[in-house]
Amino acid sequence: MMEKLPLIRIQGEDGRSIGLCHGKKSRDRVRRTWKWYERLFMSIGANTKMLRSFGTRFANVIREFDKTCDSTYSDEIEGIAEGCGLEPYAIYCLNARTEISLQLLQRCSEMPSECTSAYSSKTAILAQNWDWDEDCEKLAVISEIRTKEHAILTMHEPGMLAKTGMNSNGIGVCLNALHIPKDWKKGDLNGVPVHVLLRAILDCKSYYDVRTLLLKRAKIGTSAHILLGCKDGRHDMIEFAGSLVDFIRASKHTMALHTNHYLRCESLANDSRCGFPVDAPADSSSSRARFLRGKKLIEKLKDEADVPAMKALLRDDTGKFPICREMIQSSSKSGGLASALGRIGTVCSVVMDLK
Numbered sequence: 067m068m069e070k071l072p073l074i075r076i077q078g079e080d081g082r083s084i085g086l087c088h089g090k091k092s093r094d095r096v097r098r099t100w101k102w103y104e105r106l107f108m109s110i111g112a113n114t115k116m117l118r119s120f121g122t123r124f125a126n127v128i129r130e131f132d133k134t135c136d137s138t139y140s141d142e143i144e145g146i147a148e149g150c151g152l153e154p155y156a157i158y159c160l161n162a163r164t165e166i167s168l169q170l171l172q173r174c175s176e177m178p179s180e181c182t183s184a185y186s187s188k189t190a191i192l193a194q195n196w197d198w199d200e201d202c203e204k205l206a207v208i209s210e211i212r213t214k215e216h217a218i219l220t221m222h223e224p225g226m227l228a229k230t231g232m233n234s235n236g237i238g239v240c241l242n243a244l245h246i247p248k249d250w251k252k253g254d255l256n257g258v259p260v261h262v263l264l265r266a267i268l269d270c271k272s273y274y275d276v277r278t279l280l281l282k283r284a285k286i287g288t289s290a291h292i293l294l295g296c297k298d299g300r301h302d303m304i305e306f307a308g309s310l311v312d313f314i315r316a317s318k319h320t321m322a323l324h325t326n327h328y329l330r331c332e333s334l335a336n337d338s339r340c341g342f343p344v345d346a347p348a349d350s351s352s353s354r355a356r357f358l359r360g361k362k363l364i365e366k367l368k369d370e371a372d373v374p375a376m377k378a379l380l381r382d383d384t385g386k387f388p389i390c391r392e393m394i395q396s397s398s399k400s401g402g403l404a405s406a407l408g409r410i411g412t413v414c415s416v417v418m419d420l421k
Contacts (some may be wrong), residue, residue: 071206071207071208071221071414072207072208073207073208073209073210074088074091074092074207074208074209074210074224075091075209075210075212076088076091076209076210076211076212077211077212077213078213079214080138080141081137081138081139081140081141081142081145082138082141082142082144082145083145084142084145084211084213085141085142085143085144085145085146085147085148085149086145086146086148086149087145087149088142088145088146088149088209088224088225089145089146089147089148089149089150089151089225090149090150091149092150092207092224092225093149093150093151095205095207095224096146096150096152096157096224096225097150097151097152098205099160099205099223099224099225099226100152100156100157100159100160100225102199102201102202102205103159103160103163104117104156104159106167106403106406106407107159107166107167107170109406110167110170110171110403110406111170111171112166112170117155117156117159117166118155120155120158120159120162120166120169121153121154121155121156121158121159122155122158123256124158124159124161124162124165124256124259125140125143125154125155125158127256127257127258127259127285128140128143128158128161128258128259128262130285131258131262131266131283131284131285134283134284135266135279135283135284137266137269139227139262139265139266142227143157143158143161143227144157146225150225156225157225160223160225160226161225161226161227161259161261161262162259162261162262163226163259163261164243164259164260164261164288164289164290165255165256165257165259165260165287165288165289167403168245168246168255168289169255171403180196180197180198180242180243180326180410181194181195181196181197181240181241181242181243181325181326182194182195182197182242182323182324182325182356182357182360182380182389183195183240183241183242183291183293183323183324183325184293184321184322184323184324184360184364184371184376184379184380185240185293185295185301185321185322186321186367186370186371186376187295187299187300187301187320187321187322188299188370188371189370189371189372189419189421190236190295190296190297190298190299190419190420190421191371191372191373191376191417191418191419191420192232192238192239192240192293192295192417192418192420193240193376193377193379193380193415193416193417193418194230194240194241194293194380194415194416195380195389195390195391195412195414195415196221196229196230196412196413196414196415196416197391197410197411197412197413198410198413199396199407199408199409199410199413200393200408200409200410200411200413201408202223202413203413203414205223205224206221206222206223206224206413206414207221207222207223207224208220208221209222213269215271216233216234216235216269216271217233217234218231218232218233218234218265218268218269219231219232219233220232220264220265220268221414221416222261226261227261227262227264227265228261228264228265228268229241229261229264230264230416231264231268231418232268232418232420233268233269233270235270235271235272235297236296236297236298236420236421237267237268237270237272237273237276237294237295237296237297237420238294238295238296238418238420239264239267239268239292239293239294239295240292240293240295240324240416241260241261241264241290241291241292241293242290242291242292242293242324242325242326243289243290243291243326244289244290244291244305244306244307244326244327244328244340245289245326245339245340246289246307246308246334246340247334247337247339247340250307250308250334252307252308252309252310252332253286253287253307253308253309253310254287254308254309255287255288255289255308256287257284257285257286257287257288257309258284258285258286258287258288259288260288260290260292260306263279263280263284263288263292264292266279266284267279267280267292267294273294273296273298273300276294277313280304280311281311286306286308286309286310286311287308287309288306288308289306289307289308290306291303291304291305291306291324291326292304292306293322293324295322295418295420296420297420297421301315301322302314302315303315303322303324303329305328305329305330305331305334306331307328307331307332307334310331310332312330312331312332314329314330321364321367321371323357323360323361323364324357325352325353325354325356325357325360326352326353327340327341327342327351327353327354327357328340328341328342329341329342342354342357351387352387352391355385355386355387356387356388356389359382359384359385359388359389360379360382360389363378363379363382364379367379373417373419376417377415377417380415380417381415390412390415391410391411391412392411392412393409393410393411393412394409394410394411395408395409395410396408396409396410
Protein backbone atom coordinates (compact mmCIF):
# COMPACT_ATOMS: atom_id res chain seq x y z
CA MET A 67 0.00 0.00 0.00
CA MET A 68 1.39 3.40 -0.97
CA GLU A 69 2.07 6.09 1.61
CA LYS A 70 -0.26 9.06 1.92
CA LEU A 71 0.69 11.89 -0.43
CA PRO A 72 2.44 14.59 1.60
CA LEU A 73 0.97 18.10 1.70
CA ILE A 74 3.52 20.80 0.87
CA ARG A 75 2.55 24.38 1.78
CA ILE A 76 4.13 26.89 -0.61
CA GLN A 77 3.82 30.65 -0.49
CA GLY A 78 5.67 33.75 -1.55
CA GLU A 79 5.40 37.34 -2.66
CA ASP A 80 6.52 36.72 -6.25
CA GLY A 81 7.47 33.95 -8.67
CA ARG A 82 11.03 33.56 -7.47
CA SER A 83 10.09 33.36 -3.77
CA ILE A 84 7.31 30.85 -4.50
CA GLY A 85 9.75 28.73 -6.50
CA LEU A 86 12.44 29.00 -3.83
CA CYS A 87 9.95 27.82 -1.20
CA HIS A 88 8.92 24.92 -3.45
CA GLY A 89 12.52 23.89 -4.12
CA LYS A 90 13.61 24.05 -0.49
CA LYS A 91 10.59 22.26 0.99
CA SER A 92 10.63 19.48 -1.63
CA ARG A 93 14.39 19.42 -2.25
CA ASP A 94 14.87 15.65 -2.06
CA ARG A 95 11.71 14.81 -4.02
CA VAL A 96 12.48 17.33 -6.77
CA ARG A 97 15.98 15.92 -7.18
CA ARG A 98 14.67 12.33 -7.25
CA THR A 99 11.96 13.32 -9.75
CA TRP A 100 14.56 14.85 -12.06
CA LYS A 101 16.81 11.80 -11.72
CA TRP A 102 13.87 9.55 -12.69
CA TYR A 103 12.90 11.64 -15.74
CA GLU A 104 16.51 12.16 -16.79
CA ARG A 105 16.92 8.37 -16.87
CA LEU A 106 13.65 8.04 -18.81
CA PHE A 107 14.67 10.68 -21.36
CA MET A 108 18.04 9.05 -21.89
CA SER A 109 16.48 5.61 -22.30
CA ILE A 110 14.53 6.93 -25.31
CA GLY A 111 17.40 8.65 -27.05
CA ALA A 112 18.39 11.82 -25.19
CA ASN A 113 21.78 12.82 -23.83
CA THR A 114 22.82 15.65 -21.53
CA LYS A 115 23.58 18.02 -24.42
CA MET A 116 20.10 17.43 -25.88
CA LEU A 117 18.42 17.96 -22.53
CA ARG A 118 20.27 21.24 -22.02
CA SER A 119 19.09 22.28 -25.48
CA PHE A 120 15.49 21.36 -24.64
CA GLY A 121 15.79 23.30 -21.40
CA THR A 122 16.99 26.42 -23.21
CA ARG A 123 14.29 26.13 -25.87
CA PHE A 124 11.42 25.80 -23.41
CA ALA A 125 12.90 28.47 -21.13
CA ASN A 126 12.62 30.90 -24.04
CA VAL A 127 9.03 29.79 -24.77
CA ILE A 128 7.99 30.24 -21.13
CA ARG A 129 9.69 33.64 -20.88
CA GLU A 130 7.76 34.84 -23.92
CA PHE A 131 4.58 33.46 -22.37
CA ASP A 132 5.36 35.43 -19.20
CA LYS A 133 5.64 38.64 -21.23
CA THR A 134 2.29 37.99 -22.91
CA CYS A 135 0.45 37.08 -19.71
CA ASP A 136 2.31 39.28 -17.22
CA SER A 137 3.20 36.10 -15.29
CA THR A 138 6.41 34.95 -13.59
CA TYR A 139 6.56 31.21 -14.32
CA SER A 140 10.17 31.35 -15.55
CA ASP A 141 11.18 33.08 -12.30
CA GLU A 142 9.34 30.40 -10.35
CA ILE A 143 11.03 27.57 -12.25
CA GLU A 144 14.45 29.11 -11.66
CA GLY A 145 13.56 29.62 -7.99
CA ILE A 146 12.74 25.89 -7.73
CA ALA A 147 16.13 25.08 -9.25
CA GLU A 148 17.94 27.35 -6.81
CA GLY A 149 16.00 25.97 -3.85
CA CYS A 150 16.73 22.32 -4.62
CA GLY A 151 20.26 22.77 -5.96
CA LEU A 152 19.69 21.72 -9.58
CA GLU A 153 20.56 23.61 -12.75
CA PRO A 154 17.58 25.51 -14.22
CA TYR A 155 17.53 23.44 -17.44
CA ALA A 156 16.53 20.39 -15.38
CA ILE A 157 13.42 22.09 -13.99
CA TYR A 158 12.48 23.47 -17.41
CA CYS A 159 12.76 19.92 -18.77
CA LEU A 160 10.60 18.55 -15.94
CA ASN A 161 7.86 21.03 -16.78
CA ALA A 162 8.11 20.12 -20.47
CA ARG A 163 8.36 16.38 -19.89
CA THR A 164 5.28 15.63 -22.03
CA GLU A 165 6.54 17.57 -25.05
CA ILE A 166 10.14 16.33 -24.71
CA SER A 167 9.06 12.69 -24.49
CA LEU A 168 6.91 13.00 -27.61
CA GLN A 169 9.69 14.72 -29.56
CA LEU A 170 12.28 12.15 -28.55
CA LEU A 171 9.96 9.42 -29.74
CA GLN A 172 9.19 11.36 -32.93
CA ARG A 173 5.51 11.32 -31.99
CA CYS A 174 5.53 7.55 -31.57
CA SER A 175 2.04 6.09 -31.96
CA GLU A 176 2.71 3.40 -29.38
CA MET A 177 2.61 5.18 -26.04
CA PRO A 178 1.43 4.08 -22.61
CA SER A 179 -2.24 4.96 -22.18
CA GLU A 180 -2.78 6.88 -18.98
CA CYS A 181 -5.53 8.60 -17.00
CA THR A 182 -9.33 8.76 -16.87
CA SER A 183 -11.03 12.08 -16.03
CA ALA A 184 -14.67 13.04 -15.43
CA TYR A 185 -16.78 16.05 -14.45
CA SER A 186 -20.40 16.53 -13.45
CA SER A 187 -21.86 19.93 -14.38
CA LYS A 188 -24.76 19.38 -11.97
CA THR A 189 -22.67 18.75 -8.85
CA ALA A 190 -19.41 20.47 -9.96
CA ILE A 191 -17.40 17.40 -8.97
CA LEU A 192 -14.20 16.96 -11.00
CA ALA A 193 -12.19 13.74 -10.75
CA GLN A 194 -9.30 11.85 -12.25
CA ASN A 195 -7.22 8.70 -12.00
CA TRP A 196 -3.55 9.37 -12.68
CA ASP A 197 -2.02 6.28 -14.30
CA TRP A 198 1.75 6.22 -14.65
CA ASP A 199 4.88 4.42 -13.49
CA GLU A 200 4.80 2.83 -10.04
CA ASP A 201 7.97 4.72 -9.04
CA CYS A 202 5.97 7.96 -9.11
CA GLU A 203 3.87 6.82 -6.13
CA LYS A 204 6.86 7.72 -3.96
CA LEU A 205 7.43 11.07 -5.67
CA ALA A 206 4.01 12.71 -6.08
CA VAL A 207 2.85 15.39 -3.64
CA ILE A 208 -0.11 17.66 -3.01
CA SER A 209 0.95 21.31 -2.95
CA GLU A 210 -1.01 24.19 -1.50
CA ILE A 211 0.26 27.31 -3.29
CA ARG A 212 -0.77 30.64 -1.80
CA THR A 213 -0.28 33.92 -3.63
CA LYS A 214 -1.54 37.41 -2.89
CA GLU A 215 -4.66 36.80 -4.96
CA HIS A 216 -5.76 33.21 -4.39
CA ALA A 217 -4.85 29.68 -3.35
CA ILE A 218 -4.19 26.58 -5.47
CA LEU A 219 -4.30 22.93 -4.45
CA THR A 220 -2.60 20.59 -6.92
CA MET A 221 -1.42 16.99 -7.11
CA HIS A 222 1.82 16.92 -9.10
CA GLU A 223 5.34 15.69 -9.40
CA PRO A 224 7.76 17.91 -7.45
CA GLY A 225 9.52 20.45 -9.64
CA MET A 226 6.49 20.86 -11.91
CA LEU A 227 4.34 23.96 -11.54
CA ALA A 228 1.06 22.00 -11.44
CA LYS A 229 -0.92 19.03 -12.70
CA THR A 230 -4.41 18.02 -11.58
CA GLY A 231 -5.86 20.61 -9.20
CA MET A 232 -8.25 23.39 -8.25
CA ASN A 233 -8.13 26.98 -7.06
CA SER A 234 -10.06 29.11 -4.58
CA ASN A 235 -12.04 30.65 -7.45
CA GLY A 236 -13.76 27.31 -8.13
CA ILE A 237 -11.75 26.39 -11.24
CA GLY A 238 -10.33 22.89 -11.61
CA VAL A 239 -8.31 20.93 -14.18
CA CYS A 240 -7.49 17.34 -15.04
CA LEU A 241 -4.95 16.10 -17.62
CA ASN A 242 -4.98 13.25 -20.14
CA ALA A 243 -2.09 12.39 -22.45
CA LEU A 244 -2.96 12.32 -26.16
CA HIS A 245 -0.76 11.18 -29.02
CA ILE A 246 -0.75 12.85 -32.43
CA PRO A 247 0.40 10.68 -35.36
CA LYS A 248 3.91 10.96 -36.78
CA ASP A 249 2.57 12.47 -40.01
CA TRP A 250 0.51 15.22 -38.32
CA LYS A 251 1.44 18.47 -40.07
CA LYS A 252 -0.49 21.09 -38.09
CA GLY A 253 2.00 22.61 -35.72
CA ASP A 254 4.84 21.31 -33.63
CA LEU A 255 5.37 20.39 -29.98
CA ASN A 256 7.35 23.48 -29.03
CA GLY A 257 4.58 25.56 -27.49
CA VAL A 258 3.96 26.39 -23.85
CA PRO A 259 4.35 23.06 -21.99
CA VAL A 260 1.02 21.60 -20.91
CA HIS A 261 2.06 21.50 -17.23
CA VAL A 262 2.75 25.24 -17.39
CA LEU A 263 -0.64 25.75 -19.08
CA LEU A 264 -2.28 23.85 -16.22
CA ARG A 265 -0.71 26.20 -13.69
CA ALA A 266 -1.69 29.23 -15.77
CA ILE A 267 -5.31 28.02 -15.81
CA LEU A 268 -5.24 27.55 -12.05
CA ASP A 269 -4.04 31.14 -11.74
CA CYS A 270 -7.13 32.36 -13.64
CA LYS A 271 -10.02 34.08 -11.88
CA SER A 272 -12.81 33.01 -14.24
CA TYR A 273 -13.88 30.67 -17.02
CA TYR A 274 -13.56 33.51 -19.54
CA ASP A 275 -10.00 34.20 -18.40
CA VAL A 276 -9.14 30.59 -19.26
CA ARG A 277 -10.55 30.87 -22.79
CA THR A 278 -8.68 34.13 -23.36
CA LEU A 279 -5.48 32.54 -22.09
CA LEU A 280 -5.68 29.54 -24.42
CA LEU A 281 -7.15 31.21 -27.50
CA LYS A 282 -5.26 34.50 -27.52
CA ARG A 283 -2.22 34.48 -25.26
CA ALA A 284 -0.55 31.08 -25.16
CA LYS A 285 1.57 29.67 -27.99
CA ILE A 286 -0.10 26.28 -28.43
CA GLY A 287 2.15 23.37 -29.32
CA THR A 288 1.46 20.19 -27.35
CA SER A 289 -0.50 16.94 -27.49
CA ALA A 290 -2.88 16.53 -24.57
CA HIS A 291 -6.37 16.98 -23.18
CA ILE A 292 -7.33 19.28 -20.29
CA LEU A 293 -10.70 18.79 -18.63
CA LEU A 294 -11.71 22.20 -17.31
CA GLY A 295 -14.47 22.42 -14.70
CA CYS A 296 -15.93 25.38 -12.83
CA LYS A 297 -18.03 25.67 -9.68
CA ASP A 298 -21.02 27.01 -11.64
CA GLY A 299 -21.19 24.01 -14.00
CA ARG A 300 -19.37 25.53 -16.96
CA HIS A 301 -16.78 23.21 -18.40
CA ASP A 302 -14.84 22.24 -21.50
CA MET A 303 -12.92 19.25 -22.74
CA ILE A 304 -9.93 20.98 -24.35
CA GLU A 305 -7.99 18.92 -26.90
CA PHE A 306 -4.57 20.03 -28.13
CA ALA A 307 -2.98 18.68 -31.31
CA GLY A 308 0.17 20.57 -32.22
CA SER A 309 -0.93 24.16 -32.82
CA LEU A 310 -4.65 23.29 -32.81
CA VAL A 311 -6.88 23.68 -29.77
CA ASP A 312 -10.49 22.44 -29.71
CA PHE A 313 -13.01 23.24 -26.96
CA ILE A 314 -15.60 20.46 -26.62
CA ARG A 315 -18.51 21.05 -24.28
CA ALA A 316 -20.86 18.32 -23.16
CA SER A 317 -24.53 19.26 -23.18
CA LYS A 318 -25.95 21.02 -20.13
CA HIS A 319 -26.61 18.89 -17.05
CA THR A 320 -24.55 16.00 -18.33
CA MET A 321 -21.21 14.56 -17.40
CA ALA A 322 -17.96 14.97 -19.32
CA LEU A 323 -15.59 12.03 -19.69
CA HIS A 324 -12.20 11.72 -21.36
CA THR A 325 -9.47 9.11 -21.55
CA ASN A 326 -6.51 9.01 -23.97
CA HIS A 327 -7.88 9.35 -27.49
CA TYR A 328 -9.18 12.33 -29.44
CA LEU A 329 -12.94 12.83 -29.36
CA ARG A 330 -12.96 15.55 -32.04
CA CYS A 331 -10.09 17.92 -32.97
CA GLU A 332 -10.69 17.88 -36.73
CA SER A 333 -10.04 14.45 -38.26
CA LEU A 334 -8.10 12.94 -35.36
CA ALA A 335 -11.19 11.43 -33.72
CA ASN A 336 -11.59 9.12 -36.73
CA ASP A 337 -7.91 8.18 -36.94
CA SER A 338 -7.47 4.67 -35.55
CA ARG A 339 -3.99 5.57 -34.27
CA CYS A 340 -5.16 8.26 -31.88
CA GLY A 341 -8.96 8.49 -32.04
CA PHE A 342 -11.95 6.19 -31.78
CA PRO A 343 -13.46 5.33 -35.20
CA VAL A 344 -17.03 4.07 -35.08
CA ASP A 345 -15.96 0.65 -36.31
CA ALA A 346 -13.13 0.21 -33.79
CA PRO A 347 -13.53 -2.73 -31.37
CA ALA A 348 -14.30 -1.63 -27.81
CA ASP A 349 -11.29 -3.46 -26.41
CA SER A 350 -8.86 -2.39 -29.15
CA SER A 351 -7.06 -0.15 -26.65
CA SER A 352 -7.02 0.64 -22.95
CA SER A 353 -8.27 4.17 -23.66
CA ARG A 354 -11.29 3.03 -25.66
CA ALA A 355 -12.22 0.32 -23.17
CA ARG A 356 -12.00 2.73 -20.21
CA PHE A 357 -14.01 5.35 -22.09
CA LEU A 358 -16.88 2.97 -22.90
CA ARG A 359 -16.91 1.55 -19.37
CA GLY A 360 -16.94 5.06 -17.94
CA LYS A 361 -19.84 6.09 -20.20
CA LYS A 362 -21.82 3.08 -19.02
CA LEU A 363 -21.22 3.94 -15.37
CA ILE A 364 -22.12 7.59 -15.99
CA GLU A 365 -25.45 6.62 -17.56
CA LYS A 366 -26.39 4.86 -14.32
CA LEU A 367 -25.56 7.96 -12.26
CA LYS A 368 -28.05 10.13 -14.19
CA ASP A 369 -25.89 13.19 -13.50
CA GLU A 370 -26.11 12.74 -9.72
CA ALA A 371 -22.37 12.33 -9.36
CA ASP A 372 -21.50 13.24 -5.79
CA VAL A 373 -18.11 12.56 -4.22
CA PRO A 374 -18.87 8.90 -3.26
CA ALA A 375 -20.18 8.22 -6.79
CA MET A 376 -17.05 9.67 -8.39
CA LYS A 377 -14.86 7.63 -6.07
CA ALA A 378 -16.76 4.51 -7.10
CA LEU A 379 -16.29 5.35 -10.79
CA LEU A 380 -12.53 5.77 -10.35
CA ARG A 381 -12.28 2.54 -8.34
CA ASP A 382 -14.02 0.43 -11.00
CA ASP A 383 -11.79 -2.50 -11.93
CA THR A 384 -14.03 -4.27 -14.45
CA GLY A 385 -12.65 -5.72 -17.67
CA LYS A 386 -9.34 -6.31 -19.40
CA PHE A 387 -8.52 -2.58 -19.35
CA PRO A 388 -10.11 -1.27 -16.13
CA ILE A 389 -10.47 2.35 -15.04
CA CYS A 390 -8.63 1.57 -11.81
CA ARG A 391 -5.56 -0.25 -13.07
CA GLU A 392 -3.45 -2.70 -11.13
CA MET A 393 0.29 -2.15 -11.51
CA ILE A 394 1.59 -4.41 -14.30
CA GLN A 395 4.90 -4.53 -16.14
CA SER A 396 4.96 -2.21 -19.12
CA SER A 397 5.92 -3.81 -22.40
CA SER A 398 6.12 -2.87 -26.06
CA LYS A 399 6.87 -4.98 -29.12
CA SER A 400 8.22 -2.00 -31.03
CA GLY A 401 10.13 -0.17 -28.32
CA GLY A 402 9.30 3.41 -27.45
CA LEU A 403 8.32 4.94 -24.14
CA ALA A 404 6.32 1.92 -22.98
CA SER A 405 9.41 -0.28 -23.12
CA ALA A 406 11.40 2.24 -21.07
CA LEU A 407 8.98 2.21 -18.14
CA GLY A 408 8.60 -0.23 -15.27
CA ARG A 409 5.25 -1.20 -13.77
CA ILE A 410 2.33 0.98 -14.92
CA GLY A 411 -1.02 1.40 -13.25
CA THR A 412 -3.14 3.83 -11.22
CA VAL A 413 -0.81 5.93 -9.08
CA CYS A 414 -3.56 7.88 -7.32
CA SER A 415 -7.13 9.18 -7.62
CA VAL A 416 -8.15 12.82 -7.19
CA VAL A 417 -11.73 13.97 -6.50
CA MET A 418 -12.45 17.72 -6.24
CA ASP A 419 -15.62 19.49 -5.10
CA LEU A 420 -15.38 22.83 -6.91
CA LYS A 421 -18.23 24.40 -4.97
